[in-house]
Amino acid sequence: MVITPRGRIALAAGASARWASRVTGRGAGAMIGGLVAMTLDKSILGQLGRGRRTVVVTGTNGKSTTTRMTAAALATVGPVATNAEGANMDAGLVAALAAAPDAPLAALEVDEMHVPHVLDAVPAAVTILLNLSRDQLDRVGEINHIERTLRAGLARHPSTVVVANCDDVLMTSAAYDSPRVVWVAAGSGWASDSVSCPRSGEIIVRQGTDWYSTGCDFKRPDPDWWFDDTHVHGPDGLSLPMSLTLPGTVNRGNATQAVAAAVTLGADPAAAVAAVSAVEEVAGRYRTVQIGAHTARILLAKNPAGWQEALSMVDRDAAGVVIAVNGQVPDGEDLSWLWDVRFEHFDSVPVVAAGERGTDLAVRLGYAGVEHTLVHNTLAAIASCPPGHVEVLANYTAFLQLNRRLPK
Numbered sequence: 001m002v003i004t005p006r007g008r009i010a011l012a013a014g015a016s017a018r019w020a021s022r023v024t025g026r027g028a029g030a031m032i033g034g035l036v037a038m039t040l041d042k043s044i045l046g047q048l049g050r051g052r053r054t055v056v057v058t059g060t061n062g063k064s065t066t067t068r069m070t071a072a073a074l075a076t077v078g079p080v081a082t083n084a085e086g087a088n089m090d091a092g093l094v095a096a097l098a099a100a101p102d103a104p105l106a107a108l109e110v111d112e113m114h115v116p117h118v119l120d121a122v123p124a125a126v127t128i129l130l131n132l133s134r135d136q137l138d139r140v141g142e143i144n145h146i147e148r149t150l151r152a153g154l155a156r157h158p159s160t161v162v163v164a165n166c167d168d169v170l171m172t173s174a175a176y177d178s179p180r181v182v183w184v185a186a187g188s189g190w191a192s193d194s195v196s197c198p199r200s201g202e203i204i205v206r207q208g209t210d211w212y213s214t215g216c217d218f219k220r221p222d223p224d225w226w227f228d229d230t231h232v233h234g235p236d237g238l239s240l241p242m243s244l245t246l247p248g249t250v251n252r253g254n255a256t257q258a259v260a261a262a263v264t265l266g267a268d269p270a271a272a273v274a275a276v277s278a279v280e281e282v283a284g285r286y287r288t289v290q291i292g293a294h295t296a297r298i299l300l301a302k303n304p305a306g307w308q309e310a311l312s313m314v315d316r317d318a319a320g321v322v323i324a325v326n327g328q329v330p331d332g333e334d335l336s337w338l339w340d341v342r343f344e345h346f347d348s349v350p351v352v353a354a355g356e357r358g359t360d361l362a363v364r365l366g367y368a369g370v371e372h373t374l375v376h377n378t379l380a381a382i383a384s385c386p387p388g389h390v391e392v393l394a395n396y397t398a399f400l401q402l403n404r405r406l407p408k
Contacts, residue, residue, distance in 0.1 A: 002047070002050070002051075003047050003048075004041070004043075004047065006040070006041050007041045007043070007044050007047045009040060009041075010036070010037040010038075010039075010040035010041035010044050011037050011044065011098050013036050013037065013040055014033040014034060014035075014036045014037030014040075014094070014095070014098065015033060015098070016036075017032045017033050017035075017036040018032065018033030018095070021033070031087055031091050031092060031095070032091075033091075033094075033095050033098070034087070034090065034091030034092055034093070034094035034095040034098075035091045037094050037095075037098065038090060038091060038094055043121075044094055045090055045093060045094050045097070045118070045121045045122065046121040046122065048094060048097035048098060048101070048122075049097060049106070049121060049122030049123070050122075050123075051104075052081070052097075052103065052104055052105060052106045052122075053104060053105050053106070053125045053265055054105070054106040054107075054108060054122055054123070054124045054125055054126075055070050055074065055105075055106065055107045055108070055124065055125065055126040055127075055128060055261050055262075055265070056108050056110050056115065056118060056119065056122070056124040056126070056127045056128065056160075057070060057107065057108065057109050057110065057127075057128040057130070058109075058110050058111070058112050058115050058127070058128070058129060058130065058150070059112065059128075059129060059130025059131045059132065059165075059171065060112065060130070060131055060132050060133045060134075060135045060143075060303060060305065060306075061130065061131055061133070061135075061250075061302070061303065061305055061306045061309065062130045062131065062250065062251075062253075062254045063086070063088060063109040063110075063130065064086045064088075064109055064282050064283055064285070065246065065251060065254050065279075065282045065285070066109075066128060066130060066254040066255075066257060066258050067082060067083070067084075067086075067107050067108065067109040068082075068084065068279055068282045068283075069254060069255050069258035069259075069275075069276040069279050070082075070107040070128070070258040070261055070262060071084070071107040072258075072275040072276055072278065072279055073258050073259055073261070073262030073267055073271075073272035073275045073276055074105045074107055074262050074265065074267065075275065076262070076267050076268065076271040076272060076275055077105060077262070077265065077266055077267050078103070078104050078105050079100065079102065079103040079104065079105065080100070080103055080105045080106060080107055081096055081097050081099065081100035081103040081105070081106040081107075081108075082096055082100075082106065082107040082108065082109075083095070083096035083108055083109055084096075084283065085283050086109060086283050088108075088109040088110050088111045088114070089110075089111050089114055090114065090118070093108055093110070093118065093122075096108065105265070106122075108122070112132070112146050112149075112150065113146065113149065115127070115149075115150055115153050116149060116150070116152065116153025116156070117153075119153055119154070119156070119157050119160065120153075120156065120157075123157070123159070123160075124157070124160045125160065125161065125264075125265060126160065126161045126162075126163055126261045126264050126265060127154065127157075127160045127161070127162050127163070128163045128164075128257050128258075128261050129150070129162060129163070129164040129165060129168075129171040129174055129175055130165055130168070130171065130186070130254070130257065131165055131168045131170075131171060131186075131188060131190075131305070132146060132147060132168065132170035132171055132174075132193070132194075133190050133192075133193045133303060133304065133305040134193055134303060134304065134305075134337070135302065135303040135332075143170060143193055144170075144198055146170075147170045147171075147173055147174050147198050148198075150171075150174040151173065151174045151176075151177065154174065154175065154177075154178050155177065155178075158178065158179050158180070159180070160178075160180070161180045161181075161182060161261075161264050162175040162178045162180065162181045162182070163181075163182045163184060163257050163260050163261045163264065164181055164182070164183060164184065165184055165185075165186040165187075165188065165253070165257065166183040166184065166185055166186075166220055166221045166222075166223050167185055167186060167187050167188040167209065167220070167253075168186075168188045168194070169188075169191075169194035169197075169198065169204055169211060170193070170194055170198055172218075172220065172221065173197075173198040173199055173218065176199075176218065176221075181221075182224050182225065182260050182261075182264060183221045183222065183223045183224050183225070184223055184224065184225040184226070184253075184256055184257045184260050185209070185223035185225070185226035185227075185253075185256075186227075186253030186254070186256055186257050187249060187250060187252075187253040189249070189250065189305070189308060189309055189312070190304065190305035190308055190309075191206065192304070192340070193305075197213035197214070197215050197216065197218055199213065199215075199216055199218050200213055200214075200215025200216045200218070201215060202214045202215025202216070203215075224260070225256050225257075225259070225260045226256065227242065227252045227253065227255075227256045230242070230243075232252075232255070232256050232259060232273060234259075234260070234263070234269060238269055240269060240270055240273045241273075242255065242256075242273050242276075242277060243277055244276070244277050244279075245277060245278060245279060245280045246279060246280070246281075246282075246286055247286065247313045248309060248312060248313045249312070250309045250312075255273075255276040255277070258272075258276050259272045259273055259276060262275075284298060284300075284399070284403045285298065285299065285300045285399075286298070286299065289406050289407060290407075291379065291382055291383075291390075291406070292382075292383055293383075293387040293388075294319070294320075294382055294383070294385060294387065294388065294389065294390045295388075295389045295390070296322075296382055296389075296390045296391075296392050297315075297389070297390075297391055297392065298392050298394065298399070298402065298403070298406075299313060299314075299391065299392065299393045299394070300393075300394060300395075300396070300399045301393055301394070301395060302331070302395055302396050303332075303337060304337050304340040304341050307341045307393070308341060308342065310393050311341070311342070311343070311345075311393070314349075314391045314393070315389065315391055316348060316349055317349075318349055318388070318389045318390055318391045319349075319350070319385050319386040319387065319388030319389055319390055320349065320350040320351070320352060320382075320384075320385025320386060320388075320390045320391075321346065321349050321350070321351045321352070321390070321391045321392075321393070322351075322352045322354050322378060322381045322382050322385065322390060322391070322392045322393070323351065323352070323353055323354065323355075323361060323365075323392075323393045323394075324354040324355035324358070324378045324381070324392065324393070324394040324395070324398035324399075324402065325338070325353075325354075325355040325356075325357045325358060325360065325361045325394075325395050325398060326355050326356045326357055326395060326396075326397040326398040326401075327356060327357040327360070328356070328396075328397045330396050330397055331395050331396050331397050331398075335357055335360050335361075338360060338361060338364045339364060341364075342368075343364060343365055343368040343370055344368045344369060344370070346365075346368075346370045346371075347370075350371075350372075350373075350385060350386065351365065351370055351371065351372040351373075352372060352373050352374070352375055352381040352382075352384055352385060353365055353372050353373070353374045353375075353381075354374075354375055354376060354377065354378045354380075354381035354398075355376065355378060355394070355395070355398045356376065356398070358374055358375070358376045359374065362374045378392070378394065378398060378401070378402050379402070379405060
């Protein structure tokens, strides 16, 4: 990797800004360090990415988890640069790559709308496409627009191997014309945003796991990789036991895409599966902590599809479930999506609505027929539950606020 003199000055200034942010307690400094470096040299992202074999991971849900798994799998091949804390726009990518200048491999989580210009700057060896569903319409717009943007971005880079979820209609469309695609049956528990074909506008018909468009020859490709309850399966009869530490079927899909990407870059399949299986938490997600008389497992959910997956992971034998919802700009200030989430299946566990918008959530729970209490402070909501284990589901800023107050 060759950095220009201007680039070296930019990185030094970024490192100073990052140090200042940390010592003054303002944060980890990744974003400010990256922003300063990019301000001084607009080409710094491309310089840092040059000469590495990079995996770009994108999608509405599961980016951080899949990136963490991909980094773990790639680490069986060599040192890996990665944005482990989830700073997935340009400044975060600069900071991640600058932090590991000699790593020959990179696993980068990238915001969906940033993928095209990131691929222009960083020639990705592999691009992982997870899923697309509605998320913060005020910021990213309609998902059909995102699909077309991703499709156009990939068309400019035919050399990248696209590891795409063939169970997701929109991501399949984004990858469909690419010359080098590895199809993964990673699952799709949310179909409400892909009832019509993104290419013809006609109806998508679903038959079991298969789907097809009534308006053209667009249909679910045959997968190269897939998983079941016990194994991951790949090309040429490959079948390996896979027992994950992280919960949920969705994470088995994330792991399968991570393994497929790592194997594409030369990882031994068994070593890659072992590496993703050992991932225990992702930037505070899924961890269990002791809070007074309770143990609490923390789950993050940010949009209807993510909430549906998180709800499926909830332990129904827990002493209580705390659901914390804020409505700040990073969350999306419009919480009408609460009405798209099925909360109706809580009937045997105490539920507490929490967060700055806990009242909105309480109204939704009331209409769902869910017995609940309302305690806005999330820690107080946990304390209000009977002693024992508590499941905590929180959206983005509620999750961050809670994690700042929990023991590391």
